[in-house]
Amino acid sequence: MMRELTVLDRTPAVCCSPLAATAMSDEDAETTAAVFKALADPGRVRIMNLLANADAPVCVCDLTPELGLSQPTVSFHLKKLVQAGLLEREQRGVWAFYSVNREVLERLGTIFELEGAQGGGVT
Numbered sequence: 554m555m556r557e558l559t560v561l562d563r564t565p566a567v568c569c570s571p572l573a574a575t576a577m578s579d580e581d582a583e584t585t586a587a588v589f590k591a592l593a594d595p596g597r598v599r600i601m602n603l604l605a606n607a608d609a610p611v612c613v614c615d616l617t618p619e620l621g622l623s624q625p626t627v628s629f630h631l632k633k634l635v636q637a638g639l640l641e642r643e644q645r646g647v648w649a650f651y652s653v654n655r656e657v658l659e660r661l662g663t664i665f666e667l668e669g670a671q672g673g674g675v676t
Contacts (some may be wrong), residue, residue, distance in 0.1 A: 577664075584638075588661060596622060597630045601639065601653065610643055610650035664673035 577585070592598055601622060604611055613631060617624050631651055634640040638657045643650045 556576070556625060569573065575625050585661070585664060588639060588657070590638050591633050591639060594630065594633075596620060596626070597634055600627070600630055604651055604653045605658075609643075610652040612648050614648065616651075 559675070561607060592601065603616065603645060610646075613627055615623065616631075619629050620627060631640065631642070631649075635642050635651075639654055640651050641654050
């Protein structure tokens with residue numbers, strides 16, 4: 554048995570208030586989307602967490618046992634994070650050491666700032 558939905562009010566919805574912040578450029582949106590795409594894997598998120606809490610650059614050989622992933626898999630994830638600009642890579646002989654690009658993380662943190670937002674929070 555189908556029930557009919559009764560519409561109580563047919564007046565059009567009031568439009569939302571104008572945006573308080575200036576719009577993001579197309580280029581910034583593309584770059585930011587690439588960063589979020591790079592972070593769309595749980596292994597990469599774990600790598601970012603480990604490196605963000607490290608006191609010094611970390612070798613891939615130290616990440617592999619911590620993550621429980623193979624060295625080629627960890628290297629693949631690291632490459633994606635470097636390409637997205639989230640990590641910096643330093644070559645020391647045959648070993649590569651990785652660290653978080655703090656400047657990119659700080660800029661990333663400003664994407665959802667609530668400056669000028671009405672009501673002081675997100676609903």
